[in-house]
Amino acid sequence: MTIEIRPVTHAEAKDYLQVLPWANGLPQEEPEPSAWYAGRAVNPPQRKATPEQLDRYAAELPADWFRPQAAFVDGKLAGGSAIVSVQITLPGGRQVPMGGVTSTGVLPTYRRRGLLRKLMAAMLDDCRERGEFLAGLSASEGTIYGRYGFAPATFQHRWEVRRTDVSFQTAFTDPGQLELVDGAVAADVWPMLHEQVRAVRVAEVSPLPGRWSGLADGALPADGTGPAFHLIHRDAMGAPDGAAIFRLPWSPDPDHAGELQVEAFEALNHDAYRALWGLLLDFDLTKRVVAARRPVDEPLRWMLTNPRALKLTRTRDNLWLNILDVQRALEARTYAATDALVLEVDGITWRLETDKNEAACTAAPGQRADVSLTVNELGSLYLGGVRASEFRDAGRIAEHTPGAVSRLDAVLRPDRAPHNAVGF
Numbered sequence: 001m002t003i004e005i006r007p008v009t010h011a012e013a014k015d016y017l018q019v020l021p022w023a024n025g026l027p028q029e030e031p032e033p034s035a036w037y038a039g040r041a042v043n044p045p046q047r048k049a050t051p052e053q054l055d056r057y058a059a060e061l062p063a064d065w066f067r068p069q070a071a072f073v074d075g076k077l078a079g080g081s082a083i084v085s086v087q088i089t090l091p092g093g094r095q096v097p098m099g100g101v102t103s104t105g106v107l108p109t110y111r112r113r114g115l116l117r118k119l120m121a122a123m124l125d126d127c128r129e130r131g132e133f134l135a136g137l138s139a140s141e142g143t144i145y146g147r148y149g150f151a152p153a154t155f156q157h158r159w160e161v162r163r164t165d166v167s168f169q170t171a172f173t174d175p176g177q178l179e180l181v182d183g184a185v186a187a188d189v190w191p192m193l194h195e196q197v198r199a200v201r202v203a204e205v206s207p208l209p210g211r212w213s214g215l216a217d218g219a220l221p222a223d224g225t226g227p228a229f230h231l232i233h234r235d236a237m238g239a240p241d242g243a244a245i246f247r248l249p250w251s252p253d254p255d256h257a258g259e260l261q262v263e264a265f266e267a268l269n270h271d272a273y274r275a276l277w278g279l280l281l282d283f284d285l286t287k288r289v290v291a292a293r294r295p296v297d298e299p300l301r302w303m304l305t306n307p308r309a310l311k312l313t314r315t316r317d318n319l320w321l322n323i324l325d326v327q328r329a330l331e332a333r334t335y336a337a338t339d340a341l342v343l344e345v346d347g348i349t350w351r352l353e354t355d356k357n358e359a360a361c362t363a364a365p366g367q368r369a370d371v372s373l374t375v376n377e378l379g380s381l382y383l384g385g386v387r388a389s390e391f392r393d394a395g396r397i398a399e400h401t402p403g404a405v406s407r408l409d410a411v412l413r414p415d416r417a418p419h420n421a422v423g424f
């Protein structure tokens with residue numbers, strides 16, 4: 001068996017696409033969008049891409065931000081994956097390039113022969129050559145990607161609220177106004193909102209080209225989730241400062257009828273946040289609101305008279321991060337406190353000096369480490385989504401200097417939990 005790993009040529013684009021899970025109709029972990037809401041009536045869609053879709057995808061493939069790799073076994077295309085060039089926002093606000101691993105699949109008859117291992121090696125080498133010191137992905141299964149250095153770094157919640165349980169702690173008079181708009185207006189508003197959000201939100205990712213273009217055509221999804229409604233909020237000067245996309249799917253199942261499903265939600269300030277949720281949580285003829293992909297530190301809970309009214313129905317990891325260059329990664333972000341710690345990462349010792357504006361990370365061979373960890377724990381800690389003390393108590397971080405883990409947590413601590421509303 002000869003295995004060759006290389007980028008695909010234009011002529012191979014359709015063969016490449018057909019090994020990918022989303023194009024060849026094999027089960028997907030998260031069918032989009034309806035299974036997010038756990039509707040019993042909805043089965044995972046398992047449709048093969050049509051020839052027309054494959055033609056269209058193949059024509060889109062040669063984009064410079066899409067960097068595909070394929071695995072050929074004895075000349076047959078048997079597996080593929082790709083890196084997309086994106087940017088991620090770090091604590092302190094720097095937006096740095098990240099290699100986003102996506103569209104990974106090996107034909108079932110060629111699995112467990114090391115194709116993904118070889119694909120991943122090629123893709124991570126490519127990232128390093130381009131100077132990307134971070135790689136990221138969202139994982140189909142939790143057991144696959146740790147071996148390559150990836151670790152869960154951001155998390156998201158799905159929650160639901162019964163309309164009758166909602167009352168807000170404080171009265172609110174909106175200084176701006178809400179407006180239902182068509183998809184073409186929403187397609188203008190969303191990119192502008194997202195740019196402002198990702199300038200300040202740790203872990204937010206730049207959108208792939210075309211991310212918002214589908215909003216304008218208003219196409220109905222084939223899975224019965226109903227049309228998307230677009231709600232925007234304008235501030236007192238008329239400038240958009242928040243938006244939501246929601247659906248009101250019909251269901252024959254009384255348990256799922258009357259459900260308002262929030263597909264996307266962004267607000268730049270408290271007024272927009274309060275006004276948008278105020279309308280969505282009290283929408284006539286609905287019984288319940290369900291929102292997926294929400295930040296783990298959703299402020300809404302604390303705005304309700306009864307904080308239990310907001311029920312978490314799911315927590316999941318979202319972005320998995322792989323630190324490809326420890327020194328550059330640790331110097332690229334800012335920290336919440338001034339300190340100096342010696343970290344041993346996979347046997348290599350680094351001295352990290354932090355303050356609120358900048359950091360220095362220097363090789364420290366021979367110095368006694370304060371804590372020892374691997375690149376996996378560092379990936380989870382890097383954006384502040386997991387605390388070092390959790391890993392210490394799980395037996396995965398060794399603390400050599402008493403108190404060093406608490407100091408590490410103090411320097412890494414973010415203002416808000418890292419969150420990426422946009423994936424890739």
Ligand SMILES: CC(=O)SCCNC(=O)CCNC(=O)[C@H](O)C(C)(C)COP(=O)(O)OP(=O)(O)OC[C@H]1O[C@@H](n2cnc3c(N)ncnc32)[C@H](O)[C@@H]1OP(=O)(O)O
Binds near residue numbers: 111
């Ligand atoms: C980022 C994304 O794109 S997520 C989407 C990922 N794609 C899918 O889940 C689609 C269905 N699955 C597949 O196509 C394949 O099983 C893949 C791509 C996940 C793995 O491809 P393979 O070529 O079989 O993986 P490969 O043989 O290189 O395995 C490497 C290692 O991962 C392990 N591994 C591979 N797949 C899995 C899995 N699903 N669960 C647990 N371990 C796995 C192998 O046992 C092997 O372990 P080792 O390092 O101890 O030897």
